Amino acid sequence: MKKDIILCGVGGQGILSIATVIGEAATKEGLTLKQAEVHGMSQRGGDVQSNLRLSDGEIFSDLIPLGCADLIISMEPMEALRYLPYLSKDGVVITSSKPFVNIPNYPADAALEAALQALPKLVRADIETLAREAGNPKGANMVLLGMAAAHIGVVSTDDLRAALGRIFARKGEAIVAANLQCFDLGLSIL
Amino acid sequence: MGDEALALGALHAGLSGVYAYPGTPSTEITEFIQAHPLAQERGVHSRWCTNEKTAMEAALGMSYAGKRALVCMKHVGMNVCADAFVNSAVTGVNGGIVVVAADDPSMHSSQNEQDSRFYAKFAMVPVFEPATQQEVYDMMADAFAFSEKVGLPVVMRMVTRLAHSRAAVAVADKAAEPNALHPSEDRGWVLLPAIARRQYVKLIDKQKTLVEASEQSAYNRLVEPKAGAGAGSEDKPLQIVACGIAWNYVMEALQCGQVSARVLKVSQYPLPAAQLKALDEQGGEVLVVEDGQPVVEELLHAELSDKCTVVGRLTGALPRTGELTPDNVAAALGIVMPEGLPASEVLAARPPQLCPGCGHRDVYTALNKVMEEYPDGRVFGDIGCYTLGALPPFKTLASCVDMGASITMAKGAADAGVFPAVAIIGDSTFTHSGMTGLLDAANENTPITVVISDNLTTAMTGGQDSAGTSKFEAICIALGVPAEHVHVVVPLPANMEEITRIIREEINYKGVSVIIPRRECMQTLRRHLAKKK
Secondary structure: OEEEEEEEOOOOOOOOHHHHHHHHHHHHHHOOEEOOOOOOOOHHHEEEEEEEEOOOOOOOOOOOOOEEEEEEEOOOOOHHOOOOOEEEEEEEEEEOOOOOOOOOOOHHHHHHHHHHHHOOOOOEOOOOHHHHHHOOOOHHHHHHHHHHHHHHHOHHHHHHHHHHHHHHHOOOOHHHHHHHHHHHHHHHOO | OOHHHHHHHHHOOOOOOOEOOOOOOOOHHHHHHOOHHHHHOOOOOOOOOOOHHHHHHHHHHHHHOOEEEEEEEOOHHHHHHHHHHHHHHHHHOOOOOOEEEOOOOOOOOOOOOHHHHHHHHHHHHEEEOOOOOHHHHHHHHHHHHHHHOOOOEEEEEEEEHHOOOEOOOOOOOOOOOOOOOOOOOOHHHOOHHHHHHHHHHHHHHHHHHHHHHHHHHOOEEEEEEOOOOOOOOOOEEEEEEEOHHHHHHHHHHHOOOOOOOEEEEEOOOOOOHHHHHHHHHOOOOEEEEEOOOOHHEEEEEEEEHOOOOOOOOOOOOOOOOOOOOOHHHHHHHHHHHOOOOOOOOOOOOOOOOOOOOOOOHHHHHHHHHHHOOOOOEEEEOOOOOHHHOOOOOOOOOOOEEEEEEEHHHHHHHHOOOOOOOOEEEEEHHHHHHHHHHHHHHHHHHOOEEEEEEEOEEEEOOOOOEEOOOOOHHHHHHHHHOHHHHHEEEOHHHHHHHHHHHHHHHHHOOOEEEEEEEEOOOHHHHHHHHHHHH
16 A cells, blocks of 8 residues: 655745645554655745655655656646656646746646646645635645545545644644644545 | 754764755755754754865864764765865774765756765775665764774765655664764874875775675675566576665666566675675676766776676666656666656746845846946856846856856956956855955955855855854955955845945956845745744
């Protein structure tokens, strides 16, 4: 049993917090984990990604081979498309629907929409608006994690909730509650 | 994270000091030690150094005094500390020294792909090259002990994918005690020619011991193919030499595909001669899988006989440039991996860029405004966040070569007749390697304008302390730049008129001038404000 996940977005959007929560849940469940991150220059408003591999057996490569990812979890719709060659034929894309436009040649709405529609399995939502409406604008990434929860599989939704609580515990109960609310919002999006 | 495992391994091995200059992908090692309670409790030295050379030399001093020292840098830092590093093999060590060189194949955050194993071979010192985060941790205790046993510094070669990848690591219950103070009495530290000749012979004599240690190392092992496996397993199965992290990709591929192979895992150098002999006895094709440059592949052409055909990055079995991936390694093994979705056609590149509100932006706006008036002028750049000024929308920079080269290249270009010749360099880069170049220019009063864009931190690597903060005007004046030609400005759109006027005036001054635009980095400012709340 294994799960290969590509987390992606634009530098500063908080993809590593998603990885941290999933990783915490997986480690608690006794799964093996490898997670390759990007640091340094590319974090400055450029595209960023992290390879997260979970398994109940040994994991060799820190990187996910082409065509082997089960999930792409993206904080930005165009960034979700960047890693398609890594996604298996029946893989799922879970993404924010709201473009982050900080480049002059960002694709046109219609072209982006067509490309997303063509994906075999797509789950998307305007996570920023949802998080803002829930009173926690910084919780968009936890809405996205909630959307992905059912697809992660190797750890349960309850495990993820508990892990989220542990990760944010040092920031206080209010922050934990606000992030759990965002996570639960995400759970309801299918 | 691999870097964190390394840091913890060093602390648990009784480390007394880490000496480093920040550089991706090595920065987190020192940061981890700085934040660790055990380091604080024991008073382990962990303050950042001015550059890699001062780091290597200070570590050598700590070793002379009998204690264990760690030196950390990105691969190009090895160039900066090369003098001290190469000679540390001739002096030998007293307390153990581990030199961490974090290589960056694929140049994720670097200007070249140089392979630090070449440096170790050049200096004739052993290398440890871990494959997994667990090995990273385990190796630190062994590397320090080995360093003291053979009396040589040990190079720990990391690559980006291991440095910045996380996995669970089992750690020791108890940290070893640091060595007691026992300064060396050996005259071998005085490398006068007569002594250096004797020391060099000693170094040569140690080589046999190093090879024997590699042969017996638990990190090097020859794994025979599984019996009864499929294709490629006729009478002579494929032989693979997998170095460091390459082991992971080879294992991943062999797990997926129906290929059987005899794999020599190499994680300690010099190469284990006995195991190479075993490869030679079987003969046939030997695929060398190594991240970085074809160091081992080149060596094997000489080490193995005609019975073997050595293939790898040099022969095209693997790509000549770029990092290894599970995909290119699988392809080299002839294993067909599952196909993913086709690449999207609507993608646009998203290069990194300067943060909104960053002071470097205002510096480039001002420079571009003035330089428009001088189409023959050039702005020579340096290494840091502000290197992004080479990209749109600014496109200001004519060059970016190595730490400090902005000032010296501007000087050389000015000597050749380029006018105006402007250098732009960050605060941390200036103290790292820019000061000596400024002294050259000041001594000749070369007509260059040096912009020290001071954001009060080493920003590119995440905001580490910068060695010269609050000292820049004094440093420039002390190096011989006239005080009236050292200006400090605040890079903000509101001050554009003042800044452009000063740049214009100083360009027209026939000598060395320094302009210091000073405003805190947006990233560290945000963190400082959050802390205050």
